[in-house]
């Protein structure tokens with residue numbers, strides 16, 4: 658793992674292993690049902706004056722319902738931190754995080770994201786249309802725009818937060834796609850950005866995160882392919898191999914950077930609270 662201090666005071670982390678070297682805001686009567694089930698909402702927990710325990714973090718997460726986000730939510734809740742899931746769909750989030758298994762989890766749809774971000778210790782931004790699909794011109798547009806739109810929204814909400822309620826940290830996902838691809842070159846954090854489509858997406862995605870104009874530590878995580886049995890690339894490949902339809906990809910000599918989902922989640926967890934990430938220099 659290496660860290661660099663970018664312009665704008667952001668830390669960029671690239672972690673690569675290579676195989677060769679409820680916020681149930683009242684929109685319906687269901688909010689009362691959830692309250693009785695002891696699921697918290699931002700309004701009620703803030704209004705009741707519930708104090709934050711020492712060392713307890715309140716973390717708002719976009720893309721929390723995804724492959725990486727789900728593990729991060731589990732990790733944070735296991736350590737008794739408070740989590741606010743910023744989602745496009747409350748019903749989808751509730752199906753992934755049932756109240757009985759996630760007491761105290763706050764789930765918020767977009768109009769309520771601002772209330773969640775205010776008073777959070779940190780925001781982790783993981784949202785975006787999956788890139789592992791056929792790249793039609795429309796999908797390519799969506800891959801880029803979904804990331805920039807969500808990141809810009811999060812940044813606008815941070816920038817408009819009252820100072821005393823402003824999160825201290827923004828951890829925003831990006832990818833090793835920033836560097837482009839090469840069959841021979843090895844990339845590190847000093848490497849320039851590439852010339853292809855994914856590099857362009859990553860540059861604009863990172864630039865959106867760097868628009869924060871508050872005293873917020875920004876951590877950009879340029880991640881390789883995330884592997885784990887429950888999702889991502891590996892979950893797509895395993896069934897083929899189980900049917901004996903797997904085999905070497907390409908020439909079999911190429912390599913790619915990868916990280917196990919638990920290692921990535923541990924890295925995000927560490928970066929949430931470890932201010933050393935702010936002072937690491939190129």
Ligand SMILES: NC(=O)c1ccc[n+]([C@@H]2O[C@H](COP(=O)([O-])OP(=O)(O)OC[C@H]3O[C@@H](n4cnc5c(N)ncnc54)[C@H](OP(=O)(O)O)[C@@H]3O)[C@@H](O)[C@H]2O)c1
Nearest residue numbers: 720722723724725744745783784785786803830832882883
């Ligand atoms: N997995 C990898 O190998 C890998 C590698 C490098 C970088 N990354 C980046 O890390 C982030 C998280 O990865 P992941 O694998 O956990 O992603 P994922 O499983 O595809 O989940 C991403 C989440 O983003 C939200 N989302 C999906 N489409 C969206 C859209 N059109 N507009 C706004 N939000 C949308 C969804 O949350 P809601 O439905 O709850 O809103 C979804 O759960 C992504 O930005 C990804 O590009 C992942």
